[in-house]
């Protein structure tokens with residue numbers, strides 16, 4: 429019984445942390461090597477991502493305004509090359 433409670437606490441803690449991460453504003457975003465130019469990121473957030481030969485980040489954008497879309501693009505990237513920094517300074 430104690431083990432089940434421990435797992436429930438861990439599960440609840442993970443859900444809270446995930447919810448916090450989703451609400452954190454993005455302060456910086458960049459693309460690492462190996463972008464395949466699939467266009468998914470641009471489709472999700474054309475205000476931030478622009479496909480040239482590979483995906484590029486549009487400069488001068490207030491990334492915080494597009495935090496949810498940037499995180500969605502990062503999670504949707506098939507080769508996992510979209511990185512961002514949140515308001516706590518943590519890199520994802």
Ligand code: SF4
Pocket residue numbers: 459462463464465466467468469470479482483501504505506507508509510
């Ligand atoms: S989703 Fe990923 S692989 Fe596709 S264009 Fe964007 S950065 Fe490149």
